[in-house]
Amino acid sequence: MSKDFSTKLLRWQEDNPRPLAWKGSKNPYHIWLSEIILQQTRVEQGTPYYIKFTSNYPTIADLANAPENKIMKDWEGLGYYSRARNLHASAKYIHETLGGKFPETYEEILKLKGVGTYTAAAIASFAYDLPYAVVDGNVYRVLSRIFGIHLPIDSTTGKKYFQEEVNKLLPREKAAAFNQAIMNFGAKHCTPKLPACTSCPFSEDCVAKKDDLIGDLPRKKNKLSKxxxxxxxxxxxxxxxxxxxxxxxxxxxxxxxxxxxxxxxxxxxxxxxxxxxxxxxxxxxxxxxxxxxxxxxxxxxxxxxxxxxxxxxxxxxxxxxxxxxxxxxxxxxxxxxxxxxxxxxxxxxxxxxxxxx
Ligand code: SF4
The missing domain is CATH 3.90.79.10 (Nucleoside Triphosphate Pyrophosphohydrolase)
Structure with a gap:
């Protein structure tokens, strides 16, 4: 199924292109901005902020040299303000310590403040075509449903297992396209509440559909109470x-x-x-x-x-x-x-x- 999986997924992506403001960009700074903005934020809400930030701060140097209160003001309404503070700190680090050159390896990208394994994999694959698979909520949902994985996605064992599975599925020469496709498929097709199973390329293989488990997968160990x-x-x-x-x-x-x-x-x-x-x-x-x-x-x-x-x-x-x-x-x-x-x-x-x- 693994070869089939990526072939079907990439075909689905070709048939369902998603217009995104940063799509097709290989500029690591722009990709980094878009990924930080999209942490905890929907594309529709994040896009105007991406446009504002790339216009107000066209280069890493512009962001690094901007006063923090101006950045916070531009971030207003997006929430999770530590993201804005981390962006600023990392822009300064790149500008002052790395001579303005955005890091080019997964390990170096991971050193940026506010960048975890997911964001590092996204930047490494989208900007440099490096073979790192992303795992976010969309990926957990798609994989747990198609392959019938019941491990809790908020457990260490579960996280490790999903990462290993998606690494196996990733076609190394098409990392960027695969990452984009699996996230889009989760966001637009295999959605949390109303997945489009009748028009799904995986409907014949999907364990959740066959076993009537769509509402149960992915599983969580701790349900948050607010x-x-x-x-x-x-x-x-x-x-x-x-x-x-x-x-x-x-x-x-x-x-x-x-x-x-x-x-x-x-x-x-x-x-x-x-x-x-x-x-x-x-x-x-x-x-x-x-x-x-x-x-x-x-x-x-x-x-x-x-x-x-x-x-x-x-x-x-x-x-x-x-x-x-x-x-x-x-x-x-x-x-x-x-x-x-x-x-x-x-x-x-x-x-x-x-x-x-
Ligand atoms: S069949 Fe339904 S649940 Fe399974 S992957 Fe497709 S959309 Fe998701």
Whole structure:
């Protein structure tokens, strides 16, 4: 089946070409950018970012020399911000230590920050036609279903087994085409919920189809349960500007900006927030509070439930700056990178209404 497998797969790819902004490129810098952007991100969402980054930073030197806050701003909305920080660090490493030359072997590519075995194999095969097979979620799904592999894909044994199997299937002289084809086949044909089995070139061999196991494969050992977190944001404003603060702790959204935060164990109601603030010296007897809106953002391991409360200081009390905070005019908020749930709040409530005035 192994020769048959790659022949059928490559034929399927020829019949189902997928237009991608970086398709056909042999530029390792562009391939690296596209692969980092596509980690945890769908092609449709990632493509505008790829276009923005190749246009704003046409060369590795441009990326290396750019200020980090500009890169973070351009990355805004894509999530997993450590990817942007790693891109920047690796661009500097290539520019300053490797003389601007992108590494050309799998082992050297693997040394770049934020590049794991999957990304290194993708860059090595797409840019240099080196015979390294990629294994991502699409590959796990396709192989586990066609060959009836029940090993959990989140176990060390499972990962090793899948890597060995796909290495055997990889035609060494067509590594780039094979890698592209198997990922596209998983993304477009053998999809998680609705695989197109009736028009599938593997339908006669596919174990999952024969044994009615499509919904069971691939298997996972640990199903993730997402932790709920409750973020209560304080909108402290003097009507022309609003206070924001950078997240510096080792937590989600590091180096992004937010409003002053009060995290609670449970969802809050207005009267509970009022009591919580009353307990703090800087607010005691000095404020009025109103609820403005809420939002939710789902991350890989957490769900963030956000609520936004407007705090007005009574009488002659003027807004004070919390530790690490700064007042920024409404217009200048556009220059800072915020998590999606806050950016949405700003777009809906600050840019498009006069509630703060
Ligand atoms: S027959 Fe169905 S489950 Fe099997 S590989 Fe094809 S699309 Fe996937």
């Amino acid at each position: 932790k709920a977190r409750y973020f209560n944001y304080l909108i402290l404003t003097d009507s022309a500007s609003v206070q924001i603060v950078e997240r510096i702790s080792k937590d989600i959204w590091q180096n992004l900006f937010e409003f002053p935060l009060l995290e609670t164990q449970q969802e809050t109601k207005l009267n509970q927030m009022e009591l919580l603030l009353e307990e703090q010296d800087q607010f005691k007897d000095k404020f009025e509070i109103s609820f403005i809106g809420g939002g939710k953002q789902t991350l890989s391991h957490q769900i963030i439930h956000a609520k936004f409360y407007k705090i007005e200081l009574k009488g002659s009390n003027s807004p004070f700056t919390i530790e690490g905070g700064q007042f920024v005019s409404f217009k200048d908020l556009a220059n800072f990178a915020f998590p999606v749930v806050i950016r949405d709040f700003i777009s809906k409530n600050i840019y498009q209404s006069s509630f703060l005035l």
